[in-house]
Amino acid sequence: MKKDKTILIGPTGFMGPSFLEKDPSIIGVGRSELPKHLNNEFFYIDSDKAFSKLDDLDFQNVIFMIGSSEHHILNAHPTLAMEKNVLALSRFLWYLKNSKREVNKIITFTTTLQYYTSKMKLPCDELQPINPTINNYVLSKYVSELITEQHRDTFDIIDVRMSNVYGPTKLMRPDIVPSTIWSLIHNKKASLWTKKPKRDFIYVDDVIDAVLKLIKTDFSGTVNMGTGVGSTIGELSAHLENLSNIKIEDQNIDVPGHMEYYSDISLLKSLIDWKPVYSLEEGLSKTWSLMNEYYKESEVKSRITKALQ
Numbered sequence: 001m002k003k004d005k006t007i008l009i010g011p012t013g014f015m016g017p018s019f020l021e022k023d024p025s026i027i028g029v030g031r032s033e034l035p036k037h038l039n040n041e042f043f044y045i046d047s048d049k050a051f052s053k054l055d056d057l058d059f060q061n062v063i064f065m066i067g068s069s070e071h072h073i074l075n076a077h078p079t080l081a082m083e084k085n086v087l088a089l090s091r092f093l094w095y096l097k098n099s100k101r102e103v104n105k106i107i108t109f110t111t112t113l114q115y116y117t118s119k120m121k122l123p124c125d126e127l128q129p130i131n132p133t134i135n136n137y138v139l140s141k142y143v144s145e146l147i148t149e150q151h152r153d154t155f156d157i158i159d160v161r162m163s164n165v166y167g168p169t170k171l172m173r174p175d176i177v178p179s180t181i182w183s184l185i186h187n188k189k190a191s192l193w194t195k196k197p198k199r200d201f202i203y204v205d206d207v208i209d210a211v212l213k214l215i216k217t218d219f220s221g222t223v224n225m226g227t228g229v230g231s232t233i234g235e236l237s238a239h240l241e242n243l244s245n246i247k248i249e250d251q252n253i254d255v256p257g258h259m260e261y262y263s264d265i266s267l268l269k270s271l272i273d274w275k276p277v278y279s280l281e282e283g284l285s286k287t288w289s290l291m292n293e294y295y296k297e298s299e300v301k302s303r304i305t306k307a308l309q
Contacts, residue, residue: 167204
């Protein structure tokens with residue numbers, strides 16, 4: 001029996017390489033060559049305006065990962081969030097529709113940050129009120145869900161509402177786990193704005209396992225992705241302190257967003273046979289170990305050094 005082919009568009013960000021490493025049959029599609037340790041097939045397109053080149057590629061499933069989660073940059077620019085997180089997705093779905101291409105499943109990624117902080121109930125399910133206008137980043141993810149809804153009569157699309165995903169990366173990212181770890185490794189010190197908020201942290205391998213199972217379902221709609229467990233930034237900090245033997249400073253600065261959040265993952269678990277494997281301590285331990293190994297690579301060390309100057 002012929003196996004459906006899956007393409008991953010935007011394969012060189014944080015999660016893309018992890019998907020490709022997990023499943024070597026997934027085809028990476030984008031402008032930049034894949035990391036050297038991957039043996040996946042790579043299909044080059046020079047921009048998100050060149051999706052017509054995919055006419056030459058056989059595929060049935062799509063993991064769409066073009067976008068940006070650089071909150072601080074996106075929220076400081078009037079249009080950048082829409083340019084990064086909406087336009088490419090809209091172009092791709094219109095390409096599929098106009099080409100009359102048949103696909104089985106499309107996976108996109110949005111955010112649980114759109115849930116209305118003062119009105120939601122915990123654990124937070126997919127039907128809780130949303131507040132999409134709190135900043136440019138969240139608004140762009142909300143609009144991307146409207147875009148997929150526009151095409152859901154033609155395609156089965158799953159919008160995965162991500163909680164705080166973390167894991168090893170060679171990139172300098174603004175998320176709390178990689179930014180803190182790189183600071184601990186490179187500067188031998190780190191500080192956090194506050195250790196008070198509670199978040200739903202999920203290790204990247206658990207996300208990938210869930211998504212690869214969601215591709216095979218008949219579901220089309222939005223689904224929360226998390227562990228269903230809330231952990232404070234203080235707990236996360238304590239684990240990293242144990243791993244690094246370095247005290248992490250608490251600046252006690254107020255931060256935007258949910259002060260307490262964890263997802264109701266009942267819908268996710270009803271769709272697939274899945275549960276998170278990694279505890280926060282286990283996931284951070286693996287992340288810490290691998291990122292220390294990455295730092296030994298001259299290219300990575302140079303990148304991190306430049307970013308932290």
